[in-house]
Each structure stands twice: as C-alpha cells, then as structure tokens.
Amino acid sequence: xxxxxxxxxxxxxxxxxxxxxxxxTHHWWVQRLTAIALIPLTMWLVASIVAxxxxxxxxxxxxxGQPINATVMIxxxxxxxxxxxLGMQVVIEDYVSHHGWRVTLNILVKFAxxxxxxxxxxxxxxxxxxx
Amino acid sequence: MATQNxxxxxxxxxxxxxxxxxxxxTHRITGVGLTFGTxxxxxxxxxxxxxxxxxxxxxxxxxxxIGLILLLGFSFALFFHLCNGLxxxxxxxxxxxxxxxxxxxDVIVLIGAAAMTxxxxxxxx
Numbered sequence: 001x002x003x004x005x006x007x008x009x010x011x012x013x014x015x016x017x018x019x020x021x022x023x024x025t026h027h028w029w030v031q032r033l034t035a036i037a038l039i040p041l042t043m044w045l046v047a048s049i050v051a052x053x054x055x056x057x058x059x060x061x062x063x064x065g066q067p068i069n070a071t072v073m074i075x076x077x078x079x080x081x082x083x084x085x086l087g088m089q090v091v092i093e094d095y096v097s098h099h100g101w102r103v104t105l106n107i108l109v110k111f112a113x114x115x116x117x118x119x120x121x122x123x124x125x126x127x128x129x130x131x
Numbered sequence: 132m133a134t135q136n137x138x139x140x141x142x143x144x145x146x147x148x149x150x151x152x153x154x155x156x157t158h159r160i161t162g163v164g165l166t167f168g169t170x171x172x173x174x175x176x177x178x179x180x181x182x183x184x185x186x187x188x189x190x191x192x193x194x195x196x197i198g199l200i201l202l203l204g205f206s207f208a209l210f211f212h213l214c215n216g217l218x219x220x221x222x223x224x225x226x227x228x229x230x231x232x233x234x235x236x237d238v239i240v241l242i243g244a245a246a247m248t249x250x251x252x253x254x255x256x
Contacts, residue, residue, distance in 0.1 A: 057187065
C-alpha cells in the first residue's frame with residue numbers, strides 16, 4: 001500500500017486495516033466483483049445453450065466461431081473459474097481445520113481452477129481460429 | 132439442578148434449521164457443486180475443439196439419463212446460486228436484513244430459481 005500524505009489515517013491504522021490475512025478486503029471485493037460480472041455473462045451462456053440445444057456440432061462451431069461469442073465465452077470462463085476458486089477457498093478455510101490439509105486443498109483447487117480455465121479458453125480459441 | 136433453565140445453544144443434530152439457514156448452506160453446497168460442474172462444461176468445450184466424434188460422444192452422454200439428471204441438477208444449482216447471490220449482494224449494501232424480509236427473500240429466491248429452471252427446460256425440450 002502506498003503512503004498517502006493527505007490521508008487522515010496513520011500508517012499504523014492502515015496496517016491494522018489489513019487484518020490477520022494481510023490482504024485487507026481484496027478477496028471479499030473480488031468475489032463480489034466477479035459475482036456482478038457473472039450475472040449478465042451467465043444469462044448469456046444459458047441463452048446460448050438454449051439456442052444451441054437440439055442442433056449439433058456444426059452449429060456449436062459456427063456459434064463460437066463468431067468473434068463476439070468467443071469473446072463473451074472467454075470472459076465467462078475466466079470470471080467463472082476465478083469466482084469458483086475464491087468461493088472454494090472460503091469453504092475450505094471454514095471447514096478444514098487442519099492447517100496442512102487446508103493449505104494443500106487450497107493449492108489443489110487453485111491449480112485445478114486455473115488449469116481448467118486455461119484448457120477451456122484455449123479450446124474456444126481453437127474453435128474461433130478455425131484450427 | 133440449578134443449571135436447568137439456562138439457554139442451550141442449538142445442537143445441529145436435534146435443531147431444525149430455519150429456512151434462511153437452509154438457504155445459506157444450500158448457497159455453499161450449490162457453489163461447490165457448480166465448481167465440480169465446470170468439469171462437465173470444460174469437457175463439452177474441449178471435445179468440440181478436438182472434433183465431431185469427440186463432441187458427439189459428450190452430447191450422447193449428456194442426452195443419456197445420467198447426463199440429463201446431472202444437467203437438471205446443474206441448471207437448478209446455477210439458478211439458485213444466481214438468485215441467492217443477488218440477495219447476498221443486497222445484504223452487502225445492508226438491505227433486507229429484517230426477519231420478515233429474509234423470509235420473503237427465501238420464497239422469492241426459491242420460486243425464482245424453480246421458475247428459471249423450468250423455463251429453461253421448457254425451451255430446451
């Protein structure tokens with residue numbers, strides 16, 4: 001955190017605001033931000049799946065071959081996996097009391113979420129670029 | 132015994148959770164379920180990137196009884212988490228914390244999630 005001479009809070013006050021997790025409200029804030037972004041993105045995905053249901057492979061490729069659809073889908077995937085990771089982290093921190101397990105599970109969830117996010121985004125790009 | 136009339140903290144095995152508490156834990160359960168559901172979504176998209184035979188394999192699985200039950204659960208979990216998540220955002224602004232308001236929101240979220248799930252499946256089937 002950069003020091004701001006115009007702030008009325010003392011450096012100690014600011015440090016205290018960061019709390020025991022040493023990251024302040026960052027986790028909480030990003031979880032809300034991704035939640036808000038997911039409202040329209042999810043509605044769009046549901047509408048897309050409804051539109052694509054009943055039609056096969058060709059319609060799927062044609063749909064995500066459109067740059068705008070590929071863009072919104074990649075946004076959905078990136079934001080959704082980030083939101084999932086943040087949510088799983090809270091659940092794990094609340095229910096897994098053993099420190100070693102808690103840290104291990106959180107690392108595994110992070111690897112899985114960002115691995116799956118990358119795989120699905122690369123797949124959408126593969127379709128979009130028509131490889 | 133002198134301690135007989137002390138208030139006891141509710142024990143989860145004998146205490147019937149109020150609807151608001153059930154909604155709260157369901158929000159978490161659906162969140163975890165949706166995280167596992169992303170495996171299905173990733174499989175679907177990745178198969179499409181590999182080609183028609185792989186994609187048709189996934190479509191066949193999703194069209195089977197197991198696939199349809201999974202998708203039904205997936206869709207309800209998604210709409211529940213979406214509707215209840217909206218209520219959480221209202222709570223973040225300090226709104227609708229009164230007991231009668233949370234009870235009303237419980238009903239709105241449940242009806243909203245059920246209606247959205249039903250509407251989606253009516254359009255799909």
